[in-house]
Amino acid sequence: MTQSSPAGAPRWSARERAQVLGEARLSDADCVALVIATGRPVARAEQLAHDLLRESGGLAGLAGRGVRELRRAGVGPAGAAALVGAVGLARRLEEQAFRPGRRLRHGGDVARLIRRACCAVRQESFFVVTLDVRSRVLGLRVVSVGVVDAAPVHPREVFGHAVREAAAAVVVAHNHPSGDPTPSAQDRAVTERLQAAGKLLGISVLDHVVVGADRYYSFAEDGYFPVGAAPSA
DSSP states (O other): OOEEOTTSOEEOOHHHHHHHHOGGGOOHHHHHHHHHTTTSOHHHHHHHHHHHHHHHTSHHHHHTOOHHHHHHTTOOHHHHHHHHHHHHHHHHHHHHHSOTTOBOOSHHHHHHHHHHHHTTOSSOEEEEEEEOTTSBEEEEEEEEEOBTTBOOOOHHHHHHHHHHTTOSEEEEEEEOTTSOOOOOHHHHHHHHHHHHHHHHHTOEEEEEEEEOSSOEEETTTTTOSOTTOSOOO
């Protein structure tokens, strides 16, 4: 044990709490400290974890920081790489939770998944959900990651996944780090380009969902797509 409280009860380190109590009893700071503690005392890592969470505005904000930012904040190279890797694993688990075989009901289903997968990152990320003939999910893929306000995407990146998975249709989606899901002129142009490419390939684009902080915009629900094209329950 490392220290004692005034009442004489032992104060455990994050590592000891993990070993004795398990992950469910750890705080966010404990979890961050265990990831970045490589090469430094656990007590110092715990204080740094608290500082990082405070400066980042919480766990979601911290998840959006890259290796360089973490290094400037005092995290060692191994710890910074480990933390970015841990965030990547969490994102992949979220993607796997969008199980193949699930049916899409509306744009909100897609928005909830994308919001969690993006985890407050500061860059736009473009996704494609591939679907079978009954609008059941075949897979979810990150197609492109861009700068703060743009994620350049080409039809071959979207439909390459669809062709490989023998998809009958796709739904595309991307986040707006600003929090406002209002589609831009570029978003509309991308939608039109993807619709045209899909017609040539015989793969329908059922919707394009733009995800904000607490709202989303669905091109299909706004009547942009032909009647009956949107995912059904």
